[in-house]
Amino acid sequence: xxxxxxxxxxxxxxxxxxxxxxxxxxxxxxxxxxxxxxxxxxxxxxxxxxxxxxxxxxxxxxxxxxxxxxxxxxxxxxxxxxxxxxxxxxxxxxxxxxxxxxxxxxxxxxxxxxxxxxxxxxx
Amino acid sequence: xxxxxxxxxxxxxxxxxxxxxxxxxxxxxxxxxxxxxxxxxxxxxxxxxxxxxxxxxxxxxxxxxxxxxxxxxxxxxxxxxxxxxxxxxxxxxxxxxxxxxxxxxxxxxxxxxxxxxxxxx
Numbered sequence: 350x351x352x353x354x355x356x357x358x359x360x361x362x363x364x365x366x367x368x369x370x371x372x373x374x375x376x377x378x379x380x381x382x383x384x385x386x387x388x389x390x391x392x393x394x395x396x397x398x399x400x401x402x403x404x405x406x407x408x409x410x411x412x413x414x415x416x417x418x419x420x421x422x423x424x425x426x427x428x429x430x431x432x433x434x435x436x437x438x439x440x441x442x443x444x445x446x447x448x449x450x451x452x453x454x455x456x457x458x459x460x461x462x463x464x465x466x467x468x469x470x471x472x
Numbered sequence: 473x474x475x476x477x478x479x480x481x482x483x484x485x486x487x488x489x490x491x492x493x494x495x496x497x498x499x500x501x502x503x504x505x506x507x508x509x510x511x512x513x514x515x516x517x518x519x520x521x522x523x524x525x526x527x528x529x530x531x532x533x534x535x536x537x538x539x540x541x542x543x544x545x546x547x548x549x550x551x552x553x554x555x556x557x558x559x560x561x562x563x564x565x566x567x568x569x570x571x572x573x574x575x576x577x578x579x580x581x582x583x584x585x586x587x588x589x590x591x592x593x
Contacts, residue, residue, distance in 0.1 A: 383503065383506075385547060385548065385550075385551025385552050385554075386551055406503045407501045407502065407503065407552065408501070410503050410504055411503075413505070422544070423569065424542055424543075424544040424545065424548060424556070424567050424568040424569020424570065425556075425566070425567025425568060425569050425570070426494060426496065426556045426558075426567060426569060426570070427496045427506065427509070427510070427554075427556060427569075428506065431505050431506060431508075431509075432505075435505065443544065443568060445567070445568075448566070448567055449494075449567075450488060450489055450492045450494065450509075
């Protein structure tokens with residue numbers, strides 16, 4: 350049986366929202382990287398510290414109910430709202446504030462932005 | 473030619489974004505949840521950085537001039553075939569992913585249509 354640990358993720362410089370505490374479980378093991386160019390270093394660090402499984406959302410598809418958190422590099426309109434809308438804790442590597450057609454779903458308890466590996470600490 | 477691509481699918485929630493004068497593009501690698509509101513497309517290998525003053529052509533509709541390009545917009549196009557067109561006429565992007573277009577009626581987007589971005593002037 351895998352052992353999972355928690356991390357606390359705070360907003361970085363110019364960022365918004367959070368802090369989020371992420372704890373993968375057997376049912377939700379995936380750290381889902383929906384970023385250009387493969388697994389983002391932020392997703393890699395969350396996976397490393399929690400024992401979760403880093404997963405590239407642009408390479409293959411995952412079931413939503415298996416996602417512990419999503420890591421995005423969204424410039425503000427689309428991905429930034431989709432995952433919060435689906436109640437998936439969302440970590441944006443850009444310092445985005447709520448905006449766009451889905452902004453009503455973007456709340457501090459499900460979204461944090463401006464995150465670099467330095468904002469991810471064991472909890 | 474900066475970019476050329478063919479529309480292969482249109483998400484069922486596209487209309488909600490069109491109502492806000494926004495068109496979101498992703499290439500065919502996009503996961504299911506992003507396809508719901510996006511235009512999915514298959515680009516050829518052409519890519520040059522998009523700049524203000526360039527023209528976007530949806531099929532045979534009149535070209536629409538680009539008025540601003542956000543800091544991460546070109547990276548999004550190159551990595552993910554991802555673009556966010558906002559038909560708001562702004563000359564400063566509101567968000568770093570934005571590509572702002574002049575404020576004209578948005579064209580219909582349909583499967584099989586070619587979307588091209590061409591150098592302006």
